[in-house]
Amino acid sequence: MTESLTGQNTRRRYEIAEDVLRRNISGGLLPKGLVLLEGPIAEILQISRAPVQRALQALESDGLVHRFKGRGYLVGPPGTGIEPDRTDIKSLGLIIPEHADEALQSRSSWERIYNTVESDVAGCVVFGQYRIIEIELANHFRVSRTIVRDILTRLRERGLVRKNQSSHWIAGPLTAQTVKDHFVLRRMLEPQALVSGANDIDRDALSGLLDRLVTLERRDVRDYLDDLEDIQARFIATCILATPNEKLQDLIRNNLLPVTATERLLRRLGLPGDPMLITELRLVVELLMRGAPAAAAAMLESHLDAAVNRTIAQMKIVAIIPGPGETAAYLTRVQE
Template identity: 30%
Template sequence: MKASPQAATAAEAFEKTSMQRDAFLLLKDMIEQGRIRPGEKLLEVQVAKAFGISRSPARHALRALCEAKIVRPLEGRGYQVAGRPKAEHVGQIASLGELRIAPLPQWERVYKKVEQELWIRVLFGSLRITEAALAEYFNVSRTVARDVLARMHSVGMVGKDGLGHWIAPHVSADKIRELFEMRAILEPEALVRAAPLAPAAEIERMHAELRRAISNGPVEIGPVGQLETDLHINLLDHCPNREIVKALQRTHILFVPSLYLLDSSLSVPQGTMHDALEEHLAIIEQLRRDNVRKAASSLREHLGSAATRWLERFEIFSKAERSPLPPYLSPFKDTGATPPPVPAAAAHRR
């Protein structure tokens, strides 16, 4: 099968985006773990060589770290790792070794991109997904496209109508309210069970990152998305009751990771974002004091406020100009003859 120029360009762009994201996350983890130290220097060509990627994704990964205030640009070239450096580390080029970023399997690369589109688009209406167009767009076989849709079907993200068409159902404002109600019931209990199993270092890292985000002035959407993920997904994943964790996975569309939700043009009031971070900080501080029940109570209150903020964001987002649908997606209007599939609201895969 020969891909169209548009599809080939899209596939190439996605490959670059995937490598950029992987490089960003790998560098971020190395900095957080202390393998790359404050004051040390990172160079574009060095990152590209160490990770086995081209300079373009290396450049964008370093810029993303800069936007997240994890590194800062140096005069001339390169970036310096933020924090309080020791004198001997200042200006020293960080040691990365060779940590090759392996390309994702075809189905997984396509899955992540389609997932990104659907998590955003279903907020505005139901969609039909055309298998053949999806395969052509990403320059993959129909078998790969079918595998992607089957995997999405297995977690309830898409379903089929009476004619056998793949459908991603609308996530309405009412659905958002229901998902927040579900979170308010389950998340506090999940936190109570997860807290004794969460490493102290993880709690301390979250505390430090929250304090840094609050004190750094204007809050960016990207770091907020990561902090949301840290508390509501990563921390609660320590809950030993996996049925609670699986149930909560149905709610994860409410805080799409910042690297998925490309909404830099979305104007979210700064006050609401600072309020959210202050509430997160209150929860984490209670955990640091081993006041787990108090932390759970604070989490429940936070979710009540978060529901209001999310619906405000939904209103802003609904009025924003949206880009055209990719050719494998088209609007779907249910005629009422066949009940639409019941969504799992873009369940978080593990």
């Protein structure tokens, strides 16, 4: 049931988002050169970034938008020398047909709740083990227990929660060993995906990614801490998820969820970033630009080996922190 709910509805949201953006571009409301970012569009449509990303990719394939050296897409065809216009899209009054708005909201309520629950869970599991009680979760969001079970099932599929012997829903603890396990899978999956999709990588996107990494590498790490999650996501989307193997794409995405959540939490706690991360990714991208996917995959393996060591070292620091000051009401700390 969860797969049907998430899979079909995500595709429909992507189609609706694409249609809304296409109409606003053709109608001139979104002018040529306007920078389109996934986050603000997702906020306007009240959906997640994933369907917005797919919608922008579809518009790019039709030549209505194109990538550039900065973040996001520019409205207009590539190769025309359009200058970026960074006007806030929220100020333009995006026209959303009533039927599209109703369709988006009826399909997005489940996803908005899911994203919140995922964030709540990911923010506490590094501190220990927590129990999630279905009825309390349902009451917290004022939704049915059917929706709650769908959400929890999806979280279990992504490795963020599990059921114990008493059939209680348990989140965490996220330990050094579980992090190592996820990185073992990353090392098995991601280099293989990089090699298998090397010929399908968007060269313009790859070039833009390289320029962005070079720019960040020249800056002090304290100046780009907020960019780390975005640049890593862009690297994964451009270099790893270019593989035509959709099953492999799904495995990689799901395995990355707890890893990304851990790194996000560590940054939220103020732990310093390592500038070597940017250098390592830049080396991978440079090798891809030179047409050396095997060497790029080997460099990616070295990057993942270094990344797991960095993450474990930071988790040792977190181990001496007492825990989050406040958690969601439906999360109850379990004594281990």
